[in-house]
Amino acid sequence: MRREEPTLAVLVSPPGRGAVALIHVSGSRAREVVARVLEGGELPPPGGLRHAWLVDGAGERLDDVLVVAEDAGTALAGLPLVELGVHGGPAVVDAVFAALVWAGAQAGDWKELLGQAWRTGARDALFLAAHRWLGRAVSGTGARILVRALSGELQARIRAALEPAVNLEALGALEAASRRAAVWFRPLRVILTGPPNAGKSTLFNALLGWDRATVSPQAGTTRDAVEEDLLLGDRPVRLVDTAGDRGGAGGCGGPRRRQVQLFLADGTVPGLAAADLAGAGPPGGASVRAVNKLDCLSEAARAELPAGWLPISARTGEGLEALVAAVFAAADGASGPGEAGSGPVLFTRRDLRLLAQGLGEGAAARRARRELLGRARPGRVSHPGRV
Ligand SMILES: Nc1nc2c(ncn2[C@@H]2O[C@H](COP(=O)(O)OP(=O)(O)OP(=O)(O)O)[C@@H](O)[C@H]2O)c(=O)[nH]1
Ligand SMILES: [Mg+2]
Incomplete structure (x- = not known):
């Protein structure tokens, strides 16, 4: 016979402050434990809900809570489950947990709840x-x-x-199909490199949607690399802004597998020409090259931009969509997420x-x-x- 599962009390909503915090009480004796801390001791039937006063061991009211009872047959762990919707401040949550532990529950975390579901064999x-x-x-x-x-x-x-x-x-x-689908779960590392003042931090902030990195007309502003996770076109990306240089942020061990270097050149630098850019850019691996500050360039200067470099303006956003598409194309090679x-x-x-x-x-x-x-x-x- 299966041993009796301990009754777990788990905060399933994020900790902190909020209108509501959700606590799951799951285990063979979940209903009994919760009944001990409800004024009147009456739980809703499985599948039902009701408002009730939650009280401590001395009968003092701690909070007005919404009690939802789930049937063991549909609950995650295949055991009786009671959900308590309590006020979301940490003081109430702490007091409710103390009362549940007094009533016989074990405080646990979300992973323990999944472990319970695995032990009971209710879920694959x-x-x-x-x-x-x-x-x-x-x-x-x-x-x-x-x-x-x-x-x-x-x-x-x-x-x-x-x-x-x-x-x-x-x-x-x-x-x-599963291998290609990994792009939806594992962030692609995109490293911004290029000479000082090219606009790497401006591009970083533009893609991120807020001013995370410091931008200034002074060359050499960014000293230490800054990283942020974001979604680009629904794909998770880890964007890295680096200090300006021409060689790229390769590090040792050669290019990583899921990494693209985005090399940015400054389109306003006088005399910028194909010859200047020919040798520039990352040393190897997946890479994309772009010329920034398109908004400052005359029609004639735009027409002269070298082939193989994407024209963009980090300031106005022009060309960024094409740039993101090029980054993903470089990362995916022939096998996109399809x-x-x-x-x-x-x-x-x-x-x-x-x-x-x-x-x-x-x-x-x-x-x-x-x-x-x-x-x-x-x-x-x-x-x-x-x-
Ligand atoms: N006109 C224009 N100015 C830009 C653009 N992108 C960046 N700038 C300006 O170029 C200057 C340098 O920008 P940053 O983003 O700090 O350049 P960076 O490559 O991060 O520079 P370092 O961190 O010093 O290597 C700032 O004055 C920006 O406002 C752009 O698309 N158009
Ligand atoms: Mg910078």
């Missing part, structure tokens, strides 16, 4: 991984991909490729590795396919792992 590992990733998803396409693992579409695709017989072609297609956004794909590195192994032959490949199948089925077969 891919569902739990998607549940966790959705809590920090920033890309809309990425979120839609994760939802396909909540709805079971992804698991159905995996099972169809493995049962009743292994369909290597279907597995291969899933692997290729149609990855429209079908169920795998998203964790671990599952991608299993799938790649499963495409081979022999005992190791068979083991990998078995494990993948286990991750697509409810039951305590495979730990969701670090995702």
